Amino acid sequence: MAAEEPDAKKAKTGEEGYYKVIDGVKYDRELLESIEKFAADGQVGYPEAKKLWAEAQDGQGVTDVEKATLEYAMKTYKFTEKAATFLTVFLSTGKKSFYKVIDGVKYDRALLEEAQRSEADGQISWREAKALFEDAKDGCGLTGTEKTTLEYVLKNLKFTDKARTFLESKLVGNAPKSYYKIVDGVKYDHLLLAEIEDSAKDGLVSEAEAKRLWDVAGDGKGVTSIEQQTLKYALAQAKFTDPAKAFLEEKLASLLN
Structure with a gap:
């Protein structure tokens, strides 16, 4: 769920100055100007997409208007594949139900989205795989759903060889000690x-x-x-x-x- 517009933003230069209306839709003026600047050389790259996301978060979380601005930009300007993937993943995540069901199987939504964000730069690194496993254990051990989620991401997302080997070994080693x-x-x-x-x-x-x-x-x-x-x-x-x-x-x- 996107964050509400903070009063500080509304009061920054007056609501009309802060926003830009295009075809009846209100967008974040400063964020839009940053996007236009980055797109001026023909396309928005991955490092620039990361800067745009950081600017949108702005310490308050991404508001509905900022989300709409980034979605508008992706439809209007050219982004590299890596940049587009990064923003698509981050825009699609948020506070939703705890589980995500894919083909009738229930997965841990937060863990799955964390894995997707980690892969947004092309592949999941060893350090990111370690973080995924630690988040999955969450101090309580690995549940069946969390194990299934990690198995799913191993099959469907890209990992470095070291990261894949690490996670596969952890999943094998996490079986109950007693049968x-x-x-x-x-x-x-x-x-x-x-x-x-x-x-x-x-x-x-x-x-x-x-x-x-x-x-x-x-x-x-x-x-x-x-x-x-x-x-x-x-x-x-x-x-x-x-x-x-x-x-x-x-x-x-x-x-x-």
Whole structure:
């Protein structure tokens, strides 16, 4: 969500002086002038795009008018591919829901957008990969959704070789130390239980999440008796949407046939 226009900006030279109206739309005059200056040599480069974003943030966050000004500039002036990618990524991020769903899979929105911003200069460096992993752990360990998000960015974003090797090794090393977890004297699949707990932490397990849990349980080798027991435990302890519950119950029942 863009920041509100601060009073200091409105009062700077009077509202009319601060803004420039084009085709009935109000833009930030100073930001527009900076854009025009940078575009004077034919195109706006990546270093200039970074300066524009810093100017738009202005210590107050990017306002609706500043956001509109940058979007207008990208439609009106020529930007290098790297500059356009940088601004597109930064303009698209903001305070939205905690999760982002892509092809039915739930990802950590903040972590995904951090990765996209890190890649905005062309690729994710080793230092940025370390920061991503630390932010994902967040002092509480890596949740199933955070692990899935990092796996997604490894498949879909560009990394330096060193950064990719680092993150892949961390994901392998972050598996639970014990394969099983004992709850009230009953043995459950530790990893699957962690996935279930993560899926349920927003209050309700969706059908898409239930399908993902089934895939995790199957793990390419079929669903073991311990994994079946873990899913039954989940159905008894967590809240599922009706379609999600029906899906898992049907899948578990099919194993008895």
